[in-house]
Amino acid sequence: MRLFSRLASLIVSLIALLAVAPPVFAGSDTGSHAWSTRPLVLRSGPGAAYGVTGEIAADVAIRVLRCQRLWCVVDGDGGRGWTGMGAIAFGRTSTDWPGGINPDYPAGGPGSVCFFTGANYTGTSLCAGPGRVFNDLALLNMDNHFRSVQLTGNVSVAACRDRFFQSYCERIIESQPVLDQYLVNSLSSARIY
Template identity: 65%
Template sequence: MRLFTRLLSALPAAFLALSLSLSPASALSESGTLAWSTDPLTLREGPGTAYDVTGTIAADLHIKVLRCQQLWCLVDGDTGRGWTDKNNISFGKTSADWPGGINPDYPSGGTACFYTGSNYSGLEYCFSSGRVIRDLHLAGLDNRFNSVRLYGTSVAACRDRFFQSYCERIIESQPVLDQYLQGALSSVRVY
């Protein structure tokens, strides 16, 4: 009788696991960082070539990055989920190489002022051209900025430290940062 009771109590968890594994792969995760496949992605069960291949995602498709290690990222796309080589992912608004294709006409040589509030309000932190901050946490400024005013320059801004995850090349002042950077900025480069 005790064995039968244990089996019955394990059925809901087993049913949930089975239903999740049968859910359509075409639904992107609600969480994760928006990105693009720059080349065809080979999906694997784990982070490395020793793991079995579980599927592929074609090049130039919108994906979500759920988490990354040093060289591999767990991604979710229309055709499946799995670990893939980080070098084949673009963390920008387009599938072009980050930061969305360098445009020689982007302004450079000025100052960028970041604000903790929207519409250039709150505390102000200004950085001159050439300033690179790979990890705003080390300066006590991680995830604090909500707007940026540019004076004759442009800025590379990324959601994660060391210019990873979602990145954007900002070429004009923004009273409210992009939804993926607002209150989530972790690395900046002022041109």
């Protein structure tokens, strides 16, 4: 009985220690690819009133796990925590989105952009012309469904991983039989130019 009591006490102590210990995170393989545009102060919650839990250097690759209004949970060298969205660039480089868009990108039509649920332009499609904006594809029951995109005519599209253009975005200027690894089956918002 005494051994059981000691074992139970040890387990309770271990659980209490783990509950207050700061978490240790390795770089995440999930989330949207992004960059820190300046040093990121990491906090325990979405706001300046929360305690500082770490810092990530400027101009380094990070993962954005989710965003809430003006704050995002990020993961990278330096830890995981909440930081202001204004210091995050979503894209392939650390240049602020839309990533130095070339003013010569196709825009204005005539033409259309069609997203397909299958690779190589197969399956169910969603097509639209210039000026059409899809802030949240979940409203059409098409969130995270697309694998390829076909552009015809003088058009391009800003395709984003999260609704309301809050995460990794790519300006697509030519057809892709398979979307970029960050967008395939992860597309949530789009703007047709």
